[in-house]
Each structure stands twice: as C-alpha cells, then as structure tokens.
Amino acid sequence: MWPLLLALTSLMPITYCDSTAMRDLPAPANVRIDSYNMKHILRWDPVEVSEERLPVTYRVECDLSIRNLPMCENITETQCDFTDKIQPFWRAVYTVRAEVGERTSAWAKTGHFQANKDTKIGPVKSLVVESHENTVKVDFSPPFSPILKNVRYTSYYWKEGAEDKIKVPSRVPTHFVLEDLEELTVYCVQVKASTDFIEGQASDPKCVKTMSRDYSEKQLAVTVACVIFVCGIALAAGFVVYRNRSLLKRLLYPPFRMPNHIQEVSATSAEA
Numbered sequence: 288m289w290p291l292l293l294a295l296t297s298l299m300p301i302t303y304c305d306s307t308a309m310r311d312l313p314a315p316a317n318v319r320i321d322s323y324n325m326k327h328i329l330r331w332d333p334v335e336v337s338e339e340r341l342p343v344t345y346r347v348e349c350d351l352s353i354r355n356l357p358m359c360e361n362i363t364e365t366q367c368d369f370t371d372k373i374q375p376f377w378r379a380v381y382t383v384r385a386e387v388g389e390r391t392s393a394w395a396k397t398g399h400f401q402a403n404k405d406t407k408i409g410p411v412k413s414l415v416v417e418s419h420e421n422t423v424k425v426d427f428s429p430p431f432s433p434i435l436k437n438v439r440y441t442s443y444y445w446k447e448g449a450e451d452k453i454k455v456p457s458r459v460p461t462h463f464v465l466e467d468l469e470e471l472t473v474y475c476v477q478v479k480a481s482t483d484f485i486e487g488q489a490s491d492p493k494c495v496k497t498m499s500r501d502y503s504e505k506q507l508a509v510t511v512a513c514v515i516f517v518c519g520i521a522l523a524a525g526f527v528v529y530r531n532r533s534l535l536k537r538l539l540y541p542p543f544r545m546p547n548h549i550q551e552v553s554a555t556s557a558e559a
Contacts (some may be wrong), residue, residue: 312336312385312392315345315365320381320397322406324431329358329367334385334392341387349373350380350396361386375403375435403435408487411440411461411478416493423465423474423495430480430487437482447473447494470499 315331322328334343347358347367358381359367367383378401385392412428425442442455444465455463468474475494480487 312343312387312390314392314395315383315385316395318381318383318395318397320400320405322400322402324409325370325375325402325406325435326431327368327370327373327400327402327406329369329381329383329397331365331383331395333365336385336387339387344386345383346386347381347383348394349377350382351377352379355382373402375401377401403437403482404484406485408438408480408482408485410488410490411480414476414478414490414493416476416495418495418497420499421466421468421470421497423468423476423497424462425465425476425478426462427478427490428461435482438480439482440478440480442476442478444474444476447475452477468497470497472497 313334313336315334318329318331320327320329329347331345334345336343342363344361344363345365345367346360347362347369349356349358349369349372356372358369358372369381373379378399380399381397382394384394409430411430414427415425417424423444429438440460442463443452444455445452446469455465465474465476473494473496475492477489477492479489
C-alpha cells in the first residue's frame with residue numbers, strides 16, 4: 288500500500304510542472320474594446336513566438352461570471368468582432384489568450400463592458416436642411432440601425448454668428464420644422480443622439496438661408512404664368528395643325544406622279 292501512495296505522490300509535482308509548461312506563451316498585451324455605434328471589436332497586440340513553426344492563434348471568451356461564452360476561436364488576426372454574439376445589457380469581462388498547438392498563454396482581460404452604457408454614439412446620418420419661405424424643414428436618419436429603444440434626439444438651431452442656441456422640442460424623432468423664422472436670414476441646425484447613459488456626438492452644423500414670403504409668392508406666380516403660356520402655345524399649335532391637316536397631308540405625302548421620261552416611253556409604246 289505504501290509503495291503505491293509514494294508512487295502517486297511522486298507523480299503530483301510532475302503533473303503540476305507539465306500543466307505550467309503548457310502556459311509558457313506570453314499573454315496578449317494592450318487588450319481593449321473599440322465600440323462605436325453598437326459595433327464592438329476586441330483588439331490586442333500580436334504575440335511573437337520565436338522558433339515555432341505553427342501559427343499563433345487566439346481564443347476570445349465573454350466572462351459573465353456565471354459562465355464563459357466563446358466569442359472567437361482559432362483565429363489568427365488580432366481582433367474579434369463580437370457584435371452579434373452578445374446582448375446590449377450584458378455586463379461582462381472579455382478575455383483573450385494565445386495558442387500554439389497545445390501551448391497556451393495566460394488569459395488577458397478587459398475591464399467590465401456593457402454595450403448599452405459603454406459604446407460611443409456618433410452623429411446622426413443624412414442631415415438635410417431645406418428652406419421654405421420663413422420656415423426650415425429638417426430631416427435626418429439615426430446614427431445606426433437597429434437603434435436602441437431609449438435613444439433620444441436633441442436638436443438646436445441658431446442664427447448664423449449668434450452664440451445662443453435654441454433647443455427644439457422633441458416631436459417626431461427624425462423630422463421637424465422650424466416655423467416663424469426671420470426672412471432672408473441664415474439659420475444653422477445641429478442634432479445629437481443620446482441615451483440615459485451615453486452622450487452622443489453632435490452632428491456638424493448645417494446652415495440654410497430662409498426666403499422672403501413675397502419672393503416666394505412672386506416665384507409661384509411666375510411659375511404658374513409660364514405653365515399657362517406653354518400650354519397656350521401647345522393648344523394653338525394643335526389647333527393650327529388640325530385646321531390645316533389636308534394641306535399638311537399633301538405636303539408630307541404628295542400624290543404619286545410618273546417621271547416624264549417614263550411617260551414618254553409609255554406614250555410611244557402605245558402609239559406603236
């Protein structure tokens with residue numbers, strides 16, 4: 288009995304050393320998460336291994352404290368896009384280790400990350416500002432899709448050169464109209480998307496000059512007059528064509544007349 292116990296005891300240090308030797312690779316360094324508009328990518332610096340023919344691969348996991356979920360496995364690039372593999376409300380630590388065959392490194396970890404609190408929100412897309420008389424129409428698109436449920440938009444406008452900005456009350460999320468503005472004045476608009484936890488990036492200002500109401504009415508009158516004039520000319524031309532359709536038909540399709548030399552030949556043949 289004792290010899291068997293001694294044999295097992297003597298094997299324990301050897302087993303421990305073998306397990307330690309398997310983790311002789313350097314751990315990935317500079318591990319960070321780049322998260323922008325709810326697109327999440329874990330990045331790290333490459334692990335250099337000399338005198339090794341096999342490629343260095345990496346494994347990335349999501350540590351939820353109650354369980355670990357694989358995000359990327361057996362990859363050679365030094366980044367892992369885990370956007371579609373998590374829920375926005377998960378609060379987790381992300382770990383990565385290097386692997387070469389059966390050799391591994393220690394796990395390198397990030398801090399806690401929760402997508403709906405830690406992502407960066409960029410400016411809104413397709414901001415369009417149009418002037419109509421003394422009003423300005425504003426349209427834009429969300430910064431990303433699908434948008435988070437608690438995203439709200441804050442909009443400001445101001446006269447060009449003014450320091451004070453006027454906040455626009457929130458109504459329709461991605462569309463609003465600024466009314467009762469001064470005529471022939473340049474107004475600028477800026478929109479920002481935010482949540483309860485994240486302050487989004489404001490868009491670049493878009494500016495437009497309002498028109499004069501009188502000028503708009505004159506422009507409409509001129510347009511209507513031009514349309515009426517063109518329609519009148521078209522009707523007159525049609526009437527002339529209809530009244531002289533017989534003459535036009537003779538001009539366009541004259542009756543057939545046999546050439547003179549053919550007529551002479553025919554007459555000679557008839558006399559003979």
